Amino acid sequence: MAITTFPTVENCASIGCEKQTVVADMNGTLLRGRSSFPYFALIAFEVGGILRQLFLLLASPLAGILYYFVSESACIQVLIFATFCGIKISDIESVARAVLPKFYATDLHPESWRVFSACRRRCVLTANPRIMVEAFLKDFLGTDLVLGTEVGTYKGRATGLVLKPGVLVGNNKAVALRKAFGETQPEIGLGDRHTDIPFMELCKEGYIVPPKPEVEAITNDKLPKPIVFHDGRLVQKPTPLKALLIILWIPIGFALGCLRVATTSLLPMQLLYHALWALGVRVTVKGNPPPPVKKSSGQFGVLFVCSHRTLLDPIFLSVALGRPIPAVTYSFVLARDRATDASMIKKLLEEGDLAICPEGTTCREPFLLRFSAMFAELTDHLVPVTMVNRMSMFHGTTARGWKGMDPFYFFMNPFPAYEVTFLDKLPLELTCSSGKSSHEVANYIQKVIAATLSYECTSFTRKDKYRVLAGNDGTVMEKPRLKANKAMGC
Numbered sequence: 001m002a003i004t005t006f007p008t009v010e011n012c013a014s015i016g017c018e019k020q021t022v023v024a025d026m027n028g029t030l031l032r033g034r035s036s037f038p039y040f041a042l043i044a045f046e047v048g049g050i051l052r053q054l055f056l057l058l059a060s061p062l063a064g065i066l067y068y069f070v071s072e073s074a075c076i077q078v079l080i081f082a083t084f085c086g087i088k089i090s091d092i093e094s095v096a097r098a099v100l101p102k103f104y105a106t107d108l109h110p111e112s113w114r115v116f117s118a119c120r121r122r123c124v125l126t127a128n129p130r131i132m133v134e135a136f137l138k139d140f141l142g143t144d145l146v147l148g149t150e151v152g153t154y155k156g157r158a159t160g161l162v163l164k165p166g167v168l169v170g171n172n173k174a175v176a177l178r179k180a181f182g183e184t185q186p187e188i189g190l191g192d193r194h195t196d197i198p199f200m201e202l203c204k205e206g207y208i209v210p211p212k213p214e215v216e217a218i219t220n221d222k223l224p225k226p227i228v229f230h231d232g233r234l235v236q237k238p239t240p241l242k243a244l245l246i247i248l249w250i251p252i253g254f255a256l257g258c259l260r261v262a263t264t265s266l267l268p269m270q271l272l273y274h275a276l277w278a279l280g281v282r283v284t285v286k287g288n289p290p291p292p293v294k295k296s297s298g299q300f301g302v303l304f305v306c307s308h309r310t311l312l313d314p315i316f317l318s319v320a321l322g323r324p325i326p327a328v329t330y331s332f333v334l335a336r337d338r339a340t341d342a343s344m345i346k347k348l349l350e351e352g353d354l355a356i357c358p359e360g361t362t363c364r365e366p367f368l369l370r371f372s373a374m375f376a377e378l379t380d381h382l383v384p385v386t387m388v389n390r391m392s393m394f395h396g397t398t399a400r401g402w403k404g405m406d407p408f409y410f411f412m413n414p415f416p417a418y419e420v421t422f423l424d425k426l427p428l429e430l431t432c433s434s435g436k437s438s439h440e441v442a443n444y445i446q447k448v449i450a451a452t453l454s455y456e457c458t459s460f461t462r463k464d465k466y467r468v469l470a471g472n473d474g475t476v477m478e479k480p481r482l483k484a485n486k487a488m489g490c
Contacts, residue, residue: 006208014118020187022119026126028192041238073167085160098469099232174198231469253412260411287422310396320420380431388419399469
């Protein structure tokens with residue numbers, strides 16, 4: 001049967017499908033894009049780094065030739081081998097859970113999703129490795145069954161080879177569908193190319209999804225489970241051209257990043273704004289920064305409560321103020337008891353201003369802007385500060401990777417930018433000294449920050465983020481402090 005004999009997906013009614021079963025292909029059908037390369041490239045970079053991405057990029061011309069002149073199956077086998085060979089299965093699963101969903105979600109075809117989401121039982125048949133797509137399809141699209149290519153393993157690592165019956169294309173899709181459904185015939189089949197015809201013929205109705213990359217993808221709020229958490233270093237989906245540009249830029253970007261890191265570490269704070277501007281880093285300051293509190297006045301310093309973006313938040317806050325500001329992070333709070341925290345922070349506030357940049361906020365997605373209410377009890381001089389950063393190539397933060405590389409990745413962007421906005425100081429009647437509880441003050445500040453950033457406060461916490469993205473609760477273990485006083489010269 002020719003693919004042109006199937007009606008297009010626009011002719012498929014989504015009303016009355018509540019009890020039906022739909023079977024759909026993925027690339028070119030559920031997703032607007034027909035190419036799997038960007039998603040293989042994401043796994044290659046996130047797990048294997050730049051060398052693995054280079055290997056995949058060098059193998060892509062061979063994959064393209066095989067696709068057009070041999071078979072789709074041969075093309076997919078090359079991409080799988082170049083991406084997965086020697087990689088830990090746990091690392092692939094981690095990237096599939098934490099990185100790929102956001103990129104998949106931004107490419108969902110609106111017409112295919114209209115039909116797919118209307119059906120009670122949902123099945124996806126795809127040539128992509130099952131391990132690569134299953135987390136997104138089940139967790140965010142409510143897919144009941146995922147049938148994909150199975151990749152061989154050895155001692156916890158992928159071999160890069162495909163297990164029998166091979167890549168799920170053509171007749172292999174039909175065989176997999178028969179095995180899964182038996183004599184039951186699914187009501188609706190969705191595909192986009194001639195290799196989907198065998199499984200579409202097994203469905204009561206088949207619909208073709210014509211290539212229309214210009215159609216707008218569905219928005220995140222229309223998913224059964226919106227994507228809140230996202231990890232990964234790459235800002236944009238790496239097409240072959242973008243992957244090549246990343247590879248060519250990294251040697252230049254790393255040298256530039258080292259220079260920028262050295263600049264922030266060595267130059268006086270008064271010169272840092274202009275030095276960073278000369279190196280291509282843009283710092284925008286909005287609002288009215290409060291002047292420093294004089295030590296002779298006997299007042300506590302100002303406590304700046306900042307939304308968290310990267311580990312560089314305190315540096316850019318200091319740049320915006322034109323003076324160095326000590327900062328307290330989540331790790332500091334977690335690794336010490338409350339009494340010790342209060343004593344040390346009180347001492348810092350007596351000496352001058354202080355910033356708190358809690359890691360409970362995320363740099364790319366809206367969720368609960370939280371911080372320890374303990375800080376609200378120590379001073380009435382509270383100034384909320386919002387941080388916004390812009391990156392075109394690399395994200396400057398990660399939950400899965402090594403945090404020590406965060407500043408380098410941020411500064412490796414061609415023209416990274418930070419926007420620091422000082423909001424109005426909390427009026428005295430909204431502070432603890434006027435009878436407000438510390439939790440009331442904390443909740444008010446988080447709502448002000450969230451409203452300014454157009455974020456939505458939720459009940460998610462830092463532990464929720466790390467459980468989803470890194471498979472742990474993000475706990476910072478306290479290091480042994482044997483003879484600490486003696487080592488510090490106290």
